[in-house]
Amino acid sequence: MPLKVVIIGGGSSYTPEIIEGFILRHHSFPVDEVVLVDIEDGKEKLEVVGQLAQRMIDKSNVKITLRWTLDRKEALRGADFVSTQIRVGGLEARALDERIPLKHGFIGQETNGAGGMFKAFRTIPVLLELADEMTELCPNAWLINFTNPAGIVTEALLKHSKHQKVIGVCNIPFNMRNSVAEILHAPVEHVSIEFIGLNHFIFGRQVLVNGVDRTADVLAALRQGNDYSPANIVGLGWSESFLNSIKMLPNPYHQYYFQTRDVLAKDLQAYEENGTRAEVVQEVERRLFEQYRDVSLDVKPKELEQRGGAYYSDAACNLMDSLYNDRGDIQTVNTLNQGTIRDLPEDAVIEVNAVITKAGPRPLSIGSLPLHLRGLITNLKTFEQLTIQAAISGKYEDAYLAALMNPLIQDEKRIDALLEELFRAHHLYLPQFQLKEVLS
Amino acid sequence: MPLKVVIIGGGSSYTPEIIEGFILRHHSFPVDEVVLVDIEDGKEKLEVVGQLAQRMIDKSNVKITLRWTLDRKEALRGADFVSTQIRVGGLEARALDERIPLKHGFIGQETNGAGGMFKAFRTIPVLLELADEMTELCPNAWLINFTNPAGIVTEALLKHSKHQKVIGVCNIPFNMRNSVAEILHAPVEHVSIEFIGLNHFIFGRQVLVNGVDRTADVLAALRQGNDYSPANIVGLGWSESFLNSIKMLPNPYHQYYFQTRDVLAKDLQAYEENGTRAEVVQEVERRLFEQYRDVSLDVKPKELEQRGGAYYSDAACNLMDSLYNDRGDIQTVNTLNQGTIRDLPEDAVIEVNAVITKAGPRPLSIGSLPLHLRGLITNLKTFEQLTIQAAISGKYEDAYLAALMNPLIQDEKRIDALLEELFRAHHLYLPQFQLKEVLS
């Protein structure tokens, strides 16, 4: 049987990355057919990206059949892997998620706080529809979800769709492992980090190089200013006391929770100078697509790395390769907790090291959370579950509760105004919410 | 055997309340002997309060022997009940707990945030010493702890002393029940409220009047502006959306967590106008003691109610009465979780409805926390446990962690400066901390 991969949101500027990944790994993960799928609004971009991808494949001499289409159902039939990299509402919606909270005095970020909550509200119904189609058309295919907020979206899929072959992936752990390898001058394949927590809220509890504990060395490097923030986050560094107390590796997104005031100030200033990150990215995208249209381009252009998604393609391809080949290596994925973290519900999704087998990821047991992380991780998970509840119920009250229990919002008196503006801005993508009263 | 009660911090301005309580309940709780205990610094106040208490007893005609002393050990011998109402460092220390955080941009409050944390640091060692003395001198006596932060202090005692007959009491649930009775025009003894949570972080999940659910009526009254804040907290009201979503009765202290920005602004303004709450209270105290000195005064003066501790005496006396008489009624106390709330550790202290028997409180089972409270309550409990850990270990790192995990602080970059100033201010009362490096 031919090995078929379908990429939902195939017109994304990231697509050349994953195409490159398929080409480089063709010896071990021999993709026969790739189908890029997008929606009517993305038709023109899909065409541009599709033609670039075809030129890349042609140049490479590997045998991959490529197609692009707007007919998702047709594309899904018989797929082995379906990868999602969609953005419901596009970068325009992201700009609103970033700008509106700032205006109300809250951090505006596309995966945390109010912005992440509304991205989840827009995304969950679309991906549930996709999952239903997969149950019908390719029931044995793995859905590899990259769409943010990846942890929340993956949990929503596992809770509310019949399709249970779903894994969420994020490049942050991948990125941290690579950065730590650089810091320690060790080959990345010798480095393992025990991650505990949730997507965008993981800590690295222990760094092992060939089984030897090097955590203290990495913390020492961080104390001296080493950093591993991706392109889309400007790190503010961590104080000595913070690192001495927490004794684990923070991830770049922790700045939103532990440096809230400074990040808000920084973001407001950046916004005044350059607009939102979405607007910066729109300009990057414009330039990327200019290059993509150049018919002499037949490789992934360097500039793509500025996009913030470095290693996304590696993360995706490694995962598909291990699933396909029953490889049994350890990767960091978003999957069901079961009992891995004792403090969280069994049906919660966590970001965790797991052995990747053909039958799916098998998480490594963690046990009880260390006391000093228990509160915040439980708190974040509560927010995530309230967000899913609201995304499904479409009730204003549920959205209010999710906002109230998000540590970046939590301001009883300002939530109504914040939500009202966000619901108004995004209402076209939120048909599940019945907001007549609230917005009238 | 004579029934003996010892009041630690007997020179407090609150003492006339509890003396009044003993007088009024003498038919069912026939106290034979009351000993007021205080420290050298409180000698003069103890004398004033002791003489007023004696005049009150004389007037009442009940047979209670009263003494006051600075010799705690002598006083404890043979006690049946020991009640604590101490304030380590006095109102001066409280003023620092309120003022210093404000200066750093944080809420300054004596039971929450950085102020509550330092109050716990100062209080825990003193009460552990008391508990050890009780184990030796009156092993069967109940320690009724009123000293704030009452939940944290009670948990520290149950975890780190041999004396296990300890119950923490707060007037907030007592107060809420009375206010709700007023709102519903029902006799308070017909009203029961199911409380869930932690001291100063409880919610009223269900209001029953003679077993009939009246929660919605109370919420409706709150929506219309009804309030039940004690004298020391200025309520800001609750939005309709908040009450519609949470569907439970908040307690007055919730404003610190859900209205943080507004409370901070309000407190800053109040501070500029009147100084800290401690300073306001110092003035109230000054006037109270002026009255207490008046040898013609032989009842509890009205002005005492402005002090914020309304119902404290009722709460204390009712509890002692039920313990003494094996009454089996339901009261709200701070006691071991055991399995009452499934999401919290068994050895955590919670504030909970319990059947009060001679053998101690028997909490009514709660089960899992409702999803929307799970995160915050777990978070607060984590903070509490980190605070206890720091109070015992005396390590700066542990204090930093507690601050980091407190939702009112959590600001990685500003904690060092905040802690440094607080440690400097309170160092005389914190011998367990070895802070040379930090404060040098």
Next chain:
Amino acid sequence: MPLKVVIIGGGSSYTPEIIEGFILRHHSFPVDEVVLVDIEDGKEKLEVVGQLAQRMIDKSNVKITLRWTLDRKEALRGADFVSTQIRVGGLEARALDERIPLKHGFIGQETNGAGGMFKAFRTIPVLLELADEMTELCPNAWLINFTNPAGIVTEALLKHSKHQKVIGVCNIPFNMRNSVAEILHAPVEHVSIEFIGLNHFIFGRQVLVNGVDRTADVLAALRQGNDYSPANIVGLGWSESFLNSIKMLPNPYHQYYFQTRDVLAKDLQAYEENGTRAEVVQEVERRLFEQYRDVSLDVKPKELEQRGGAYYSDAACNLMDSLYNDRGDIQTVNTLNQGTIRDLPEDAVIEVNAVITKAGPRPLSIGSLPLHLRGLITNLKTFEQLTIQAAISGKYEDAYLAALMNPLIQDEKRIDALLEELFRAHHLYLPQFQLKEVLS
């Protein structure tokens, strides 16, 4: 509104007990109307019992309207309390439950082992139907379930019917408390026993008399041969080592689990001498009904106490009284675990001390089971849940699993023959099971 009680299985020989209870408690629990309901097969008994009950009421001078009917739906309309004391298949079915297991080398008992399992299979569908009718016809009525196995049946109702106002009652804890009061020469109302466990598998962890621990005294009495077995169980006494080790009060049904070999021998001998307990009871019943028919009888006859259900009526009437009057006293009932026992699922039914309010029972928190009980209680609960699963699914495999996990059966090679004979014997009452293959 008149207070109406409906008794399902009203033609039972026990009915005079509960009628006596209503008469004696009429001042505090003023029943206006009692309806006895039975099925066509029980028509004649219903008539006899109804007339005796009428004579008892007439004699008492209390104002209770009594009716008896075969029309259950008509009877239920407007009920406040519905009490069940049915026996699906009658004493004939019980005799089979007792005889068939014995034949296969297993204990035959109507609430434990294979007998109890089949009693549950027969009873659960009938009571689920009743609960559905109640949801429609008297949604606010409490269902007080006495039908054995009371714990299993109550859990099945709470899990599989919409009607959630269900409480299971057993006379064993009532009985134990009375016996302990006698042993200690204390008024029963001063005695409280902390019960932990499951119906027919509870232990008394602590005996308090007016709040003073008297557990050791009761254990000493048991060591000297004191016993508190009901009429239907012949106690074999407990060894000193057993009582010294377990340090709690066993209940009479523990003999099945801890004295299995001796009980089996005893039961086999008794069976050879007198037939099954069901057959003994049939004879008692025959004599009772002879008396009931005597139109000069207008009180509960003494002989009824030989039936084994002593205190059933007290247990039932006390419970209804407290629910009706929001009394807030503590009774031992079968109700949802929620979090009361940490080791058991939240939706399991346990037998537990609870505060009885108009809004239902509020269990007293227990926490983790003592280590030495954890295994057996979890094991029994597993059996109970597998039994419910089988009673609902009607699958042979599920029934096999339940038998396999019952400590009194567990014999992989003999279960098929045992089940086959039981299914054959009871098939008329087990329409939910599709057993063609098994029984062909």
Next chain:
Amino acid sequence: MPLKVVIIGGGSSYTPEIIEGFILRHHSFPVDEVVLVDIEDGKEKLEVVGQLAQRMIDKSNVKITLRWTLDRKEALRGADFVSTQIRVGGLEARALDERIPLKHGFIGQETNGAGGMFKAFRTIPVLLELADEMTELCPNAWLINFTNPAGIVTEALLKHSKHQKVIGVCNIPFNMRNSVAEILHAPVEHVSIEFIGLNHFIFGRQVLVNGVDRTADVLAALRQGNDYSPANIVGLGWSESFLNSIKMLPNPYHQYYFQTRDVLAKDLQAYEENGTRAEVVQEVERRLFEQYRDVSLDVKPKELEQRGGAYYSDAACNLMDSLYNDRGDIQTVNTLNQGTIRDLPEDAVIEVNAVITKAGPRPLSIGSLPLHLRGLITNLKTFEQLTIQAAISGKYEDAYLAALMNPLIQDEKRIDALLEELFRAHHLYLPQFQLKEVLS
């Protein structure tokens, strides 16, 4: 640094197996030094086995230095791995463990029931002493424990010694995997079985061959009489209903729990015909040592396989190899539960699939036990923990409780006599028990 392995109980007849293992794996696990240790009583056997091992090494041409000694402390210094294969009291003690219970009507087996309990009582103090010596003399060495009951002993070590580098190993999962590979005609390295449970009480929940689920095929083979019992257990086969219901692979030791009556009959008959298994093994041993003494023997003799410990050496060597090389493969070991199985305590030892790294085993998360296993596994674990408690406390009451809660004993009236005889028989090896009263 030279790689040093110490074998405690080096005079065992199994030693040639592990020596062969070291020889065959020398390319990847390059042992430099092996020290065989035994006690005075085993001096002569140690000499015989040592000389055979030396001849095997000489023949193989690998560079391993071999020594044998009675001085355990001297041997331990600088060790990297310490493997235990001791039998406190020798086969004579085993014979008593097997014979005495049979006499009282209980199964006599060296790892289950009363026999296993007393083996634990004898073994735990000896291995705790070893662990203490290791903490002093080779703190970084792994203790690989083969001594049965392996799960109980490993848990006792992890709970009561400072030395935390302890892993328990059993050949049963190894054996099952090999047998399943044969049944499926698949190379064993392509087969993985998800094991859940406890040592000698594991089930195989899922069989994967290259990631494809083949569980049903293995169950079908078992239904047709395929078996995978080791030499020391005579399998009785499993009924179709059992396999259809349980839907998992039983292990050979399950016969003791699910076929108790038949196994007891079988064992009684075997005992009458051939004496206990210990006596059979004594004869095998005698013949083995006759061969070992033959100076022309320089390989492991075939007959060793009749001993019942097939694959023990493979299990041991594979584990040491993976620990040494940080291999990251999955092996089935006895290690701390942490949160792997949600229903069991975090500090319990379970038998579980784990990724083997230089930093130790990392168990794969399991979550909640399937309902139908929950009861029995919790029950067994309770017994195990009570056994450890008794082995440490030395209290008769604790031993009684452990026996009472063992599903193979549980007979309140017969435990005293059973224990008395076992304590009398083994008292020389049970100095921790103070049994004057019991045995007088």
